[in-house]
Amino acid sequence: MRILVTGGAGFIGSHIVDLAVSAGHDVAVIDNFWQHGGGRRANLNPKAKLYELDIRDVAARDVFAEFKPEAVSHHAAQHSVAISTRDPLYDADVNVRGLLNIIEAAVQSGTRKIIFASSAATYGTPQYLPIDEKHPQLPLSPYGVTKMVGEHYLRYYAAASGLRSTVFRYGNVYGPRQDPNGEAGVIAIFCGNILGGEPVRIDWDGEQTKDYVFVGDVARANVLALDAADGETFNVGTGIGTSVNALHRGIADSIGRDVPVARAPKRAGDVRTCVFAIDKARSVLGWRPQTDLAQGFATTARFFQASSTASTAQSS
């Protein structure tokens, strides 16, 4: 199948590209290497064709006309809650207008399907736990609003133009290639801190609990949805909540030494507990997470260790 992955040089998108290429698909990437995003040339699979382009650019239509994707995995986004609160206009421009530009190009070129990276941020404060897909969506940030709006546009286009879609609402995705300098991605940030010899920062009392899912499992859900589950929305997590304190203990255990902590106040808008129900992805998509936190930690820590060794060798 011809698959176009927007944001395919980024953290999650690049793992989807790798899995799709290894499954024998013909893959192209749109990415503009946004300065505050996780897109890196080193993440790019050499077998994927790169179109270096902003998703808001009308030239996206030329990409669709040339590559003729049968499916699009839409992962390019303004991905930060914090940036969305500082600059809601930019957030909406990329996450809504950019998505619409991609949808319009898809409709014009006869693309069958879009897979959309949505978020736990669309739910807001949980009204019950675990959160299932029927939970009300009352986002607390502009980012959560634009992701929710994206879901509604896809529902509209399915009815208006027959463009099929699958929506994935991700929990906290972690793994190799996550940007350790970003404002989210606590596991990558902790790995970066430890390798830099700095203490890890724990906000609030560290008992805030989230659903951490390994990026390889997320990529597998995307590849499964290429030809399944049209019109469906799924939570993608593990169904297991882990506190920041437990993450800290797990990382210290996996590297076999103490990791000092710097305490900080609660961040505005931080949710106390977010744990997903994932039964629907199991029963409808046949997907389940296969990587537990200990394995995921170990793989992630090895990646950051190897990257740090490589950059030290380059600079010496």
Ligand SMILES: NC(=O)c1ccc[n+]([C@@H]2O[C@H](COP(=O)([O-])OP(=O)(O)OC[C@H]3O[C@@H](n4cnc5c(N)ncnc54)[C@H](O)[C@@H]3O)[C@@H](O)[C@H]2O)c1
């Ligand atoms: N990481 C998570 O835990 C998480 C959770 C929920 C949802 N998501 C969503 O998953 C998707 C991927 O997130 P990620 O963590 O891999 O982020 P990332 O920053 O690593 O990847 C996003 C990619 O999109 C590219 N991009 C940004 N703006 C662009 C634009 N205007 N035109 C073209 N390319 C652009 C970036 O260069 C980057 O390569 C995003 O849509 C994000 O909102 C991520």
